[in-house]
Amino acid sequence: MSRLLIKGARLLGAEGADLLVEDGLIREVGRVDATGVDTTVDADGLVALPGLVDLHVHLREPGREDAETIATGSAAAAAGGFTAVFAMANTSPVTDTAEAAERVLDLGAACGLTQVVPVGAVTKGLEGVELAELGLMARSRARVRVFSDDGKCVHDARIMRRALEYIKPFGGVISQHAQDPRLADASACCHEGEVSGRLGLPGWPGIAEESIVARDVMLARHTGSRVHIAHVSTAASVEVIRWAKAQGIEVTAEVTPHHLALTTDLLTGYDPVYKVNPPLRPAEDVEALRQALVDGTIDAVATDHAPHARHDKEHAFVDAAFGMLGLETALPVVSELLVRPGLLDWAGVARVMSVNPARIGQLAGQGRPLAAGSPANLTLIDPDRAVTVDAATSRSRSRNNPWHGRTFTGAVVTTVHRGRVTHGTDHQLTPSTATENAL
Numbered sequence: 019m020s021r022l023l024i025k026g027a028r029l030l031g032a033e034g035a036d037l038l039v040e041d042g043l044i045r046e047v048g049r050v051d052a053t054g055v056d057t058t059v060d061a062d063g064l065v066a067l068p069g070l071v072d073l074h075v076h077l078r079e080p081g082r083e084d085a086e087t088i089a090t091g092s093a094a095a096a097a098g099g100f101t102a103v104f105a106m107a108n109t110s111p112v113t114d115t116a117e118a119a120e121r122v123l124d125l126g127a128a129c130g131l132t133q134v135v136p137v138g139a140v141t142k143g144l145e146g147v148e149l150a151e152l153g154l155m156a157r158s159r160a161r162v163r164v165f166s167d168d169g170k171c172v173h174d175a176r177i178m179r180r181a182l183e184y185i186k187p188f189g190g191v192i193s194q195h196a197q198d199p200r201l202a203d204a205s206a207c208c209h210e211g212e213v214s215g216r217l218g219l220p221g222w223p224g225i226a227e228e229s230i231v232a233r234d235v236m237l238a239r240h241t242g243s244r245v246h247i248a249h250v251s252t253a254a255s256v257e258v259i260r261w262a263k264a265q266g267i268e269v270t271a272e273v274t275p276h277h278l279a280l281t282t283d284l285l286t287g288y289d290p291v292y293k294v295n296p297p298l299r300p301a302e303d304v305e306a307l308r309q310a311l312v313d314g315t316i317d318a319v320a321t322d323h324a325p326h327a328r329h330d331k332e333h334a335f336v337d338a339a340f341g342m343l344g345l346e347t348a349l350p351v352v353s354e355l356l357v358r359p360g361l362l363d364w365a366g367v368a369r370v371m372s373v374n375p376a377r378i379g380q381l382a383g384q385g386r387p388l389a390a391g392s393p394a395n396l397t398l399i400d401p402d403r404a405v406t407v408d409a410a411t412s413r414s415r416s417r418n419n420p421w422h423g424r425t426f427t428g429a430v431v432t433t434v435h436r437g438r439v440t441h442g443t444d445h446q447l448t449p450s451t452a453t454e455n456a457l
């Protein structure tokens with residue numbers, strides 16, 4: 019059995035410690051004797067976090083392998099420090115059956131770079147009319163717990179209510195893409211306000227999100243079941259979620275790195291790389307989202323990694339596809355934006371990027387403390403390393419990266435998934451068996 023030694027990592031709340039990894043588990047933490055070890059990772063000065071977990075990615079397989087595959091998306095995830103990702107159901111065909119979910123699970127396992135967890139559709143074909151096979155997906159080998167029609171809103175209140183009732187017995191959760199299709203239709207592509215007026219772009223008003231968030235927290239209260247709000251983007255959505263949590267309603271929420279950092283005025287150049295759903299919002303919303311993440315109203319950072327092929331993205335703004343890449347840049351953005359200014363410490367990052375998303379998505383082997391007996395899913399971070407984003411070197415098959423050319427301080431150095439190094443700088447590993455482990 020291969021034995022991996024991680025030497026001198028900064029564990030949360032502690033100084034340098036060694037971690038001995040064997041058979042996919044953390045065996046020892048503290049001062050570890052290096053004899054009989056196959057590979058050593060020098061983690062001097064690096065922060066060790068439980069492996070990052072992303073509740074919201076689009077891997078495009080099956081159906082749009084020209085934009086991303088489970089293999090390229092998994093590689094991007096590993097490079098970004100993620101040991102688990104939830105793959106949204108808006109593929110072609112849609113993940114709306116047990117077989118489809120198992121296929122995604124198996125393709126992910128075959129890659130072995132990160133845990134690929136299929137999200138099940140709420141409605142057949144994401145059409146919003148008939149419930150998908152929620153129970154069969156839950157009972158399948160894929161053990162689906164997160165259901166979402168993401169890309170579309172479950173806008174019919176009766177369907178949403180039935181879905182919440184159905185998933186309650188097995189502790190499932192509905193991740194809602196909150197967009198009232200009447201208040202923000204398919205053409206809406208810019209925050210409705212001064213900028214959309216000036217640019218002549220169809221407006222996507224905050225109320226289209228907030229009204230669904232308000233309805234869904236009431237449905238969660240009524241059913242006693244769990245709702246998760248995907249990519250929250252406005253201050254008023256945050257207010258509703260804060261109120262709902264104070265009532266004890268079972269609601270959780272995520273925010274993307276781009277909604278924490280980027281604002282509407284970036285659209286003035288009509289660059290489609292900034293076209294995303296929900297749209298980038300004004301600075302007041304961005305500020306409210308940061309505060310909500312820091313005070314726990316928003317539980318998690320999720321990337322909504324949304325790769326698109328050039329021929330879908332490089333169009334006039336109104337015609338381009340919605341979405342941007344996120345897996346490889348999430349940790350650097352969070353480090354730069356929240357950790358360096360002192361808004362969040364590394365324990366806070368572990369909470370919003372690992373512990374909470376693992377809990378929301380019901381993943382037993384993820385988001386666990388780095389202690390003896392835990393599965394060896396972990397991420398080593400250099401908090402002082404500067405990285406300049408180069409869209410051309412992405413592991414993703416797509417290039418729609420809104421951070422191209424930006425420099426962030428804080429970088430993922432090594433990712434360990436089930437005891438194997440899935441991402442790492444070669445020179446960090448001792449030469450003897452480095453190649454065997456460094457995929």
Ligand SMILES: NC(=O)N[C@@H](CC(=O)O)C(=O)O
Pocket residue numbers: 076108168169170195293294295296322324325340341342
């Ligand atoms: N976020 C996006 O702009 N696009 C997502 C769909 C979604 O998350 O709603 C996609 O699938 O491309």
Ligand SMILES: [Zn+2]
Pocket residue numbers: 168169170195248249295296
């Ligand atoms: Zn969405």
Ligand SMILES: [Zn+2]
Pocket residue numbers: 074075076106168169322324
């Ligand atoms: Zn999405």
